[in-house]
Amino acid sequence: MMKIRDVGHAIWDRPLGRIVLLLVGGLVIAVTVMLYPPLRDVVQWFLPLGLIIWGGSRVYLYGRNDLLSLISGCLLILGGITRAVFQLIPLNELAGTVANLIPVVAIFSEMFAHHYREQE
Incomplete structure (x- = not known):
């Protein structure tokens, strides 16, 4: 008898399964937000x-030992802050682009750091 965790891992291990799960999760969130506006x-x-939480966890867990993880964690924190400022204060096009670009760069740097942490 398979457990729910085993079924989840079996689906998540396949690329098409990941895409389907992400689409279904996004659809559930979208429908929930439409039906319950608060x-x-x-x-x-x-x-x-x-x-911000993700960046703080990266700095806390890996920051002392790994410079790349420290940089990516700080970029994640900075990206969360700039994204929050973008949501609170109306910005011009350039400032809005930078506010949305920093989290993208931070996520890619964390992916890069994660890759090198796995290689060690």
């Missing part, structure tokens, strides 16, 4: 707060 603020603030 959740819109929670979903809107999840990205900046998630980036």
Whole structure:
């Protein structure tokens, strides 16, 4: 008898399964936000707060031993802060682009750091 965890790992290990799970999860979130509008603020603030928490965990877990992880964690924190400022204050096009570009660069740097942590 398979456990739910085993089924989840079997689906998640396949690329098509990941795509389907991400699409279904996004659809569930979109429908929930449309049916219950007060959740819109929670979903809107999840990205900046998630980036800050993720960056803080990277700095806390790997920051002392790995310079690349420290840099990516700090970029994640900075990206969360700039994204939050972008949501709070109306910015011009250049400032808005930078506010959205920093989290993208931070995520790619964390992927790069994760790759090198796995290689060691």
